[in-house]
Amino acid sequence: MEHKLDLIKLLEYIDPAMTDYQEWLNVGMALKSEGYTASDWDSWSKRDGARYHPGECFKKWNTFEGNGITGATITQMAKDYGWEPARKVEEYELGWNDEIQGDNDYVVIDKNWIERMEIQEPSHWNPIKEITTYLETLFEASENVGYVTSTWQTDDGKYLPTKGNYDRQAGELIQQLNQSNGDIGAVLGDYNSEAGAWIRFNPLDGKGVKNENVTDYKYALVESDSMDLEKQNAILRELELPIAALVYSGKKSIHAIVKVEATNYEEYRKRVNYLYDVCKKNGLDIDNQNRNPSRLSRMPGFERNGKKQFIIDTHIGKTSWLEWEDWIEDLNDDLPDPESLTDFWDNMPDLAPPLIEGVLRQGHKMLMAGPSKAGKSFALIGLSIAIAEGSKWIGWQCTQGKVLYVNLELDRASALHRFKDVYSSLGLRPDNIANVDIWNLRGKSVPMDKLAPKLIRRAQKKNYIAVIIDPIYKVLTGDENSADQMAHFTNQFDKVATELGSSVIYCHHHSKGTQGGKKSMDRASGSGVFARDPDALIDLVELDLTEDLIKQQEASAVASIYTKTIEKENFDYFDENVGLDDQQSVPQMTIHAKNALDKARLDQINAEIDKVVEAIKNRSAWRVEGTLREYPKFAPVNMWFQYPIHKVDDTGILKDIQPESEQPTWQKNSSKKKKTxxxxxxxxxxxxxxxxxxxxxxxxxxxxxxxxxxxxxxxxxxxxxxxxxxxxxxxxxxxxx
Structure with a gap:
């Protein structure tokens, strides 16, 4: 019979002594539903010598009909106890919360050149000292300790531990051991000298011995039973593992109790996976069944078939998990070596080609900053379109290519409609819309350090020349006023740019208050890192439009509509009666329109004029300033934002208008009342x-x-x-x- 997974192999990860009655039954029902035999269930159940009753499995087996329990139950239980399925990378689609593993080899030592390190058995055997030293090293006095001295024997003669004790405190045990006159059995219980004894290296809650009963995820077990002992000892030390206690098992392995110092089970799993990965890559053949935090390890101070279980050493390697992890990462960084300028003086590398002519190169970073009503999202959508079509954006020519727009704020439908609206308002044909990809993540955004690897994985084969992230407050991690935290945050954009070879463009909001009196670099909210990190900073500040200017714009638009309509539809009248001065006067052009056009057409034109005047009243004016790293500073660009697009002011009417200043309200109001x-x-x-x-x-x-x-x-x-x-x-x- 073939099975998708060998459930018997999975049962090796599940200790029956650690299951409750219902879980024990579930295992039997799952085995039957998947076509296994009662003997398979019975063989596994024998490992719990304290509760095993011969024949019980066979009696219950026949009652398991239509229970709905499948092999998935055993699979999940095995996962809970540390089993991890093997995955083929090319066939595995990552989920939203999965992370991409880095390319680091994490190789610290050359296993081919490692020198063996001998293990010295204690010259003066003192079991009480062995046990108390172990307890004092790993536990606080008030923490409950799980240990096992009783065993049961399988059909093949193998000794296995029972569930053991788990409700006594370390301080209590140490005190009683020191007062026992060497009688360990009186404190911990008598043991079988052929089997030895076990202990759980993490503290428990006194209610059980499962992972859920662990109260503090301090340590993990690193063990290899397929390598030379002296080589194990040498590799463990060369790796500088933060080992609290190193124990000889009394047989063919060393048990390293490694400081993991996790705050919860999820972090524990990640750190143990990382730990095991490093150990394996450095030649340590690790037993994968030891991953779970409630695992048993060999307890020093006992004998096992004529050999002593003893402490080899304590407190070796790095002092903490974080210190060790930093050390490993530092040894395996991807930083380049220093270069001599003389090697390149006469053969300089090519500069990255421009993405936005005169503003930003490909593979570099750009920040757009502005207040909420500046239409930043529309501007970035316009930039996406300009790159896709190879057209201009705010007057700058863009290189044509594929672009990924990461939408973190709008719902999917709104985002798609905005792109179509901007295309239409710009008057562009959608000839190259295949160059635009939109990643809609509203309601699914994660911190940037988690998003970056997911983004990189999805974009690696797309050949994007730009990735636009809008807006960044949705993925912001840490305090935006903290320079070091924001440096870590903005470093994620470097990772994206480096891995994909594309530009990364993102937007951020201004700080509170008026901005006209500030430099462009000082307007973005939060730490100055935001302004100093990107290669190009594009800043939008609103211009303070006067009522006269708005009326002037309305009059100009109305006169222009009348002029163009009359010239097109009644050229003879236009040629004979409309002078250049008339074309600048709304009253005069109104009279000409009345004379040159019939009433029906005039009504149509007036309806059009109403729309144009309303649009002028609702539009806002903006000045674009910038700070560039790769190009000379550009002259400020003035533009209008008329929903949904920005248009550069070609008339120069906005040139002399100043942004809203830092003046107090009373002063600004008084300046508007200077007319006689x-x-x-x-x-x-x-x-x-x-x-x-x-x-x-x-x-x-x-x-x-x-x-x-x-x-x-x-x-x-x-x-x-x-x-x-x-x-x-x-x-x-x-x-x-």
Whole structure:
């Protein structure tokens, strides 16, 4: 019979003495459902000598029908006890929370040249001292210790441990052992000198001996029973493992109790996997069944078939897990060796080609910073499109290529619609949309140090020339005001850029408060690392538009619409009647439109004008400044943000407008009130005259139509007409005097 997994092999990882009654039954039911025999269950059950009853398995076997328990139960139990399935990398698709293993070999020693290190048996055998030294080394006085002195024997004569004791404190045991006059059995129980004794190296809660009963994940067991003892000893020491206690098992292995110092079970598993990986790569043939934290190890101070179980050494190698891990990583870093300038002076390497001409090279990093209403996401979508199509972005030519847009904020539908909206508003044909990939991660974002390897794995074969991450606050790790923590965070962008050979572009928000009085490098929120880390910093700051400028823009747009429409649809009238000065005047062009176009077409044009005027009122103005590492500083770029795109100001109208300054509110308000009363009255008179001229298109000019045109109340119009003195109002109709 063939099985997907050999469940009998998996049972080697599961100690029946550590299972409760239901778990024991589940194993039997799982074996039957997968086609195994009652003898298989019975053979495994014999390992629990304290509870095993001959014939019991066979009696219960026939009652297992239609229980729904499958081999998956045994598989999961084996995993809980440290078993890990072998995986073929090429066939295994990583899940969201999986991490990519690095390419480090973690080789510290040359196993072919290691010199054996002899093990010295104690010259003066003192079992009490052996046991108490072990307990004092590994446990706090108040911690519960799990140990086993009783055994049972299998059919082939092998001695196996029972569940043992687990509810006595280390301090209590040490005290009683020191007062026992050498009678270990009186304290720990009599043992079989052919079998020896065992101890659990992590403290327990006093309620059981499973992984869930471990209260502190201090240590892991490293053991090899297939190597020369002296070579084991030498490799363990050469690896500088943070070993709390090194114990001879009394047979063919050394038990190294290694400091793991994990805060929880998940971290324990990761650290033990790392530990075992390093040991294996350095020639130590490790027993993989020893991974779980509640595992039994050999207890010193006892004899085993004529040989002593004793402490070889304590507190050797590095002092802590972190110190050892840092040491291993340092020895296996990927840092290049220093280079001599003379080797390259006459043969300089080629510079990376540009991604954004004059701003950013391929493979480099760029940060876009700005306030929330700057439309940063739309700008980055526009950049994605510019790279995909090989077009311009904010006036800079982009190199064409594939781009990955990592969307962390928008839902999938909104993100896709935004791309299409920006394409349409830019007037671009979607000829190269295959160059844009969107990775929608809203609701699934993880810290950047976890996201980076996942991103690299998915992008390695895509040949992206740019990866755009929007926004970074979704993946921010640590305190954004901490320089060292933000340095670690931004280093993740280096990893992505280096591994993929692509540019990494990301956006961040401004700090609170007005930004006009600050330098571009000082506007981004948090540590200065944000501004100093990227190769290019693009900063957006809002321009403070005046009411006059907005009205000027509205008037210019209205006059332009009238001019273009009349020229196109009634050229003879346009050629004979519309002068250059007229084309700059809304009142004059309104009159010309009335004369040159029929009423239906005029209504269409006015509807179009309303939309344009509304759009002008709603758009904002921005100045783009930058700090570049690879290129000279560029002149500030002024642009409009009119949903959903940014357009460079080609007219120069925004050139002299200053960003919102650091002035207090009262000072900014006072600066807006510097016009004299005479100037204000002149402006009001001119506004009334312009409105009257515009409304003559309806032949009869009413108080209501002027108020609607100016966007004010009828009462305000009446007061301004009275102040003007050049108009009459009768029955709501306005006429010139």
């Amino acid at each position: 009363s005479k100037e204000r009255k002149q402006e009001q008179n001119e506004a009334i005259e312009s409105a009257f001229e515009a409304c003559t298109i309806d032949e009869v000019v009413t108080l209501e139509s002027i108020a609607e045109f100016m966007g004010v109340t009828d009462r305000t119009v009446r007061n301004r007409i009275k102040s003007h003195g050049g108009f009459n109002i009768e029955n709501g109709e306005v006429t010139k005097k």
